[in-house]
Amino acid sequence: MDIRQIRYFLAVAEEGQITAAAKKLNISQPPLSQQLKALETELGVKLFIRNSRNIELTEAGIILRNKSEQIIELVNATEKELKDLNKGLEGTLNIGTVGSSAITVLPKKIYEFHQKYPNINFQMWDGSSTRIMELLNNGIIELGFVRTPFNTKVYNSLYIKNSELKNHTHDIMVTVAKSELYGNIDKDKISIKELENKPLIIHRRFENVITEAFNKLGLSPNIICKNDDIISSLTWANAGIGIALVPRTSSTLMYNTNLEIKEITNPSMEAKSALIWMKNRYLSTAASHFIEYFY
Structure with a gap:
């Protein structure tokens, strides 16, 4: 497998047709088909499912496409x-x-x-x-x-x-939520104890930090959602689903909301x-x- 074959394969994967890919590559169709067959033979897998109008990637083809894009x-x-x-x-x-x-x-x-x-x-x-x-x-x-x-x-x-x-490197964790989810807590800070039974939305990356902070007080967090995107946490919080726990510098990534932000204390949590x-x-x-x- 060489760079030329990879480029040919990606062109076919992107276009979904041999004819369109050949035109994009400025080559004729027969040599392109031959290169694809040679690639499948070399790898020992089927990369495409050939239909009457177009071609689709097999599971092996999807894997190769992802790796080829990186290459x-x-x-x-x-x-x-x-x-x-x-x-x-x-x-x-x-x-x-x-x-x-x-x-x-x-x-x-x-x-x-x-x-x-x-x-x-x-x-x-x-x-x-x-x-x-x-x-x-x-x-x-x-x-x-x-x-x-x-x-x-x-x-x-x-x-x-x-x-x-x-100009410090530490970034304190805060809560972001609709005011009604805080209940009677009207100050600008909130303790771990006050968060004990609240529905929490967290970024998966901070799960250990958050869990350890609760465990130090003999408590367990009520996590209703874990995700890989802070914007998702803020979006869910803005919908009133739960309380998002995020670093302070990320707490205002969403605009035009009525979310309240409170600093987490006793103990505080930090991210860098x-x-x-x-x-x-x-x-x-x-x-x-x-x-x-x-x-």
């Missing part, structure tokens, strides 16, 4: 990396980020960086911390903004200071944001200079 991105990133080495500070910097950093931290830093290095372009990848680390592992991005925890044996890191936190990059892997000049903006 092509890696090839493209490598080409850009080598051009960057040759030209100096030009090219594209690939960055992954969780939603909170994309709003509260990155815009100002990217603006400052772009003023000094106008020939650097950016390609941004949004997602959960798990997704960002996966992109780093696969070489799709060079830098990632994530929430703790992460494996410090795999990644170099810098904890991010945030102006909203008075960090800029991470792979250990023992080439880092472009552009990425190295960008990291300097966070020291």
